[in-house]
Amino acid sequence: MRRISKLTRVAVGVASLGLVATACGSTxxxxxxxxxxxxxxxxxxxxxxxxxxxxxxxxxxxxxxxxxxxxxxxxxxxxxxxxxxxxxxxxxxxxxxxxxxxxxxxxxxxxxxxxxxxxxxxxxxxxxxxxxxxxxxxxxxxxxxEEQASYLAGVAAAKVTKSNTVGFVGGVDIPLIHKFEAGYKQGVQDTNPKVKVLSQYLTQTAEEGGFASPDKGKAAAEGQIEKKADVVYQAAGLSGQGVIEAAAKAKVWAIGVDSDQYKQAPLAAYKQYILTSALKxxxxxxxxxxxxxxxxxxxxxxxxxxxxxNGVGVSEANPEFGKVAGLKDAVDKAKKGIIDGSIKVKTE
The missing domain is CATH 3.40.50.2300 (Response regulator)
Known part of the structure; x- marks a missing residue:
């Protein structure tokens, strides 16, 4: 039988598990x-x-x-x-x-x-x-x-872009992923109104493979990069690996999602181009x-x-995150504003 232990308050922290999840495997x-x-x-x-x-x-x-x-x-x-x-x-x-x-x-x-x-x-x-x-x-x-972590990702994107054009790739066009897009766009615009955000959803339904098709993610990112996006944020599950690959090959910034994708072993070949990840x-x-x-x-x-x-946040694992002038300060300021309520993040 399973033992019963005294329940203590569970402090959930983004870094608590390290979320350097295992690679792959079957059922x-x-x-x-x-x-x-x-x-x-x-x-x-x-x-x-x-x-x-x-x-x-x-x-x-x-x-x-x-x-x-x-x-x-x-x-x-x-x-x-x-x-x-x-x-x-x-x-x-x-x-x-x-x-x-x-x-x-x-x-x-x-x-x-x-x-x-x-x-x-x-x-x-x-x-x-x-x-x-x-x-x-x-x-x-x-x-x-998710919108709060995405806002911070948007702040980071606006601080590092040189072309004043950044991208967002969503896996499926559903309300959940709209939260990622909305927060990201607001973070970008609040940081630098001159920055343009290109958005694209891979599919209308999950059954069409929006969360499971790296080739679709890669093609979407390549299209945004051709339009001068030099930062691409993806909320696309497995499809996001294609986004990261495309960004790395073009030598522009990618922003990961959910786990700290800078630390994922299968993405090691692209890690230097993963600026941060919006964590949940x-x-x-x-x-x-x-x-x-x-x-x-x-x-x-x-x-x-x-x-x-600390249920959401952004990763600072990439050493470059701390080297970009004003980036960490801007993200920390935005985080404080969201927590104290002076920044209200949109979900749509």
Whole structure:
């Protein structure tokens, strides 16, 4: 049986996990043959792109590995399938709950309908969903102030651009990614109104591959670079790797997303051109939910991770970040303004 420890306040910090997630891999499950209810720990079901995206999903996996190391229990992480339906997602969550995993986390807004249906059927299991709000007594909705991190990314872009043209590449044209774009544009304009922002979404739906097609990301970035963009920020999941590759080949700046992409081993060939990354501590949120369940007081309801709790931020891992005149000071000033409320960041 899993031990119950005294619940302590979980301080979620962007740097807490290091989010230097593992590279790639197929579906992994460390469960044994037993289906005994409640004898297993955290399970996560990945979003489009799966493990190895060096971004969103890998950040969630970092949270799982931290929980596994601390609590010593069995874990599972399950890959999505191409062209899957809500029914497929629902069956995946049902399978994990039946096997006794607790909590069970759907990584990504696409799990919303499935989560709502399954959570009601398994009231003794705590469920979590990243990037969406699902109502339920046993559901924790783990959401982030992406617009705040993106604002800081926009400040950085405006400080380093020499062409006064920067780019934004969004994976899918949905409200969640609009938050990234809105914050980024506002950060750019508040820092230097003369800077033009080029924006492009790769697809209208996730099923079209907007979060899973590096070739699409590369082509979009190349188009913006041809139009003189010398900084390109991507919020595109696995597709963002193509954006980073294009920026590096053109010797312009890329801005990563979710994880600190400067530190990702598969992106090492391009790292000198990754100025910063707009971070969201998905791993910290995943770990926080696992910790609360282990402590016997599961988190439920909407749990928002913003700058005030270090749930979002920007990376300063690239030494060049500290060498650009006025860059760090400008980012620090903007962060302070967002936290104290003097800067209101748009979400649309």
């Amino acid at each position: 992994s499950s460390e469960s044994g043959a037993s289906d005994t209810k409640g004898d297993k720990g955290l399970a996560i079901a990945y979003d489009v792109g799966g493990k190895g995206d060096q971004s969103f999903n890998d950040a969630a996996y970092a949270g799982l590995t931290k929980a596994k190391a601390e609590y010593g229990y069995k874990t599972a992480d399950i890959e999505p399938t191409e062209g899957e339906t809500d029914a497929d997602k629902e069956q995946r969550l049902v399978s994990l709950a039946k096997q006794g995993y607790n909590p069970v986390i759907g990584v990504g807004y696409a799990y919303g309908p499935a989560m709502k249906a399954v959570a009601a059927k398994y009231p003794d299991t705590t469920f979590g969903i990243v990037d969406s709000v699902v109502e339920g007594k046993n559901v924790a909705s783990l959401v982030f102030a 501590d998905v791993g910290g949120a995943v770990y926080a939910l696992a910790k609360s369940v282990d402590g016997g007081k599961p988190l439920t309801g909407t749990q928002t991770f913003d700058l005030k709790v």
